[in-house]
Amino acid sequence: MRRFIFLSLVGGLGLLALLSLGIWQMQRLAWKEDILATIEARIADAPGPLPEVLEPERDKYLPVRLEGEILPGELHVLTSIQGTGAGYRVIAPFVTDGGRRLLLDRGFIIASRKDETRTIGSATVIGNLHWPVEVDGFTPEPDTEKNIWYARDVAPMAAELGTEPAMVILRELRSDVVDVGATLPQPVTMSGIANDHLQYALTWFSLAFIWAAMTAYFLWRNRAKSEG
Incomplete structure (x- = not known):
């Protein structure tokens, strides 16, 4: 009888813990989906002026419209695009008409174009x-x-190019001078933001089901031995 009570207690506590983890992940899923909806709306919002003081937490994904000039000098970040192959993101210094210097992610080039001079x-x-x-x-x-x-x-890229520690990811470039086709813009999207909470929740609920089945089996087996 003591063994039966012990198995019931362990099984019940284990099941409660696994179910609690699954429920917690479902709560996290709702929280994350709300955040993603906010980010998605912000990314596609109408662009505005550059804030006077930049704050990463507050201004992340903020759409902006900047008038100015792309300056000489650029940094190349090794990356790849599915279906295209290896290449680089081109990070260039940009100075606004007001004298603010920022990092500008101009977009993607294939590896063979690394040494080309961009307008x-x-x-x-x-x-x-x-x-x-x-x-x-x-x-x-x-x-x-x-x-x-x-x-x-x-931070180190800004130090290298002498800009503020902030980056603008190009969505659209308008100019009669700059060769727009020189790089393929890679705008900010939701694809890089992970949301695995549903997968985690299903994993915990699956483990809870398995645990419940194993507990029921051991209880049945213990009872059968006792009665035998």
Whole structure:
């Protein structure tokens, strides 16, 4: 009888813990979907002027319209596009008519075009402010001699190009001078924002079902032995 009570207690507590984790993940899913909806609406919003003081948490994904000039000098971030292959994101310095210097993610070029000279000059930039988080403990240091970076790392890139530590991801470029076809813009989208909470919830609920089945089996087996 004691064994039966012990198995029931362990089984019940384990089932409660697994169900609680599944419910928590469902709550997290609702929270994350609300955040994603807010971000999606903000990304596609009408562009406005650059804030006087930039705050990454507040201004992330903020759509902006900038009048100014693309300056010489650019950094190349190694990346790839499915169906296209390896290439680079081109990060260039941009100065606004008001004298603000920012990083501008002009978009993608294939690897063979790395050493080409891209047109610079006056332009109207429409895009989104962003502070990408792409660096982790496995990211190699940039090869500055070959101008190859392995992630968009805003602070060191800003130091390298002498800009504010802020990046504008190009959505649209309007200019009679700049060759728009030189790069393929890669606007900010929702694709890079993970939302795996439903998968996690299903995993916990599946484990709860398995745990319940195993507990029922062991209880039945224990009872059968006792009666035998």
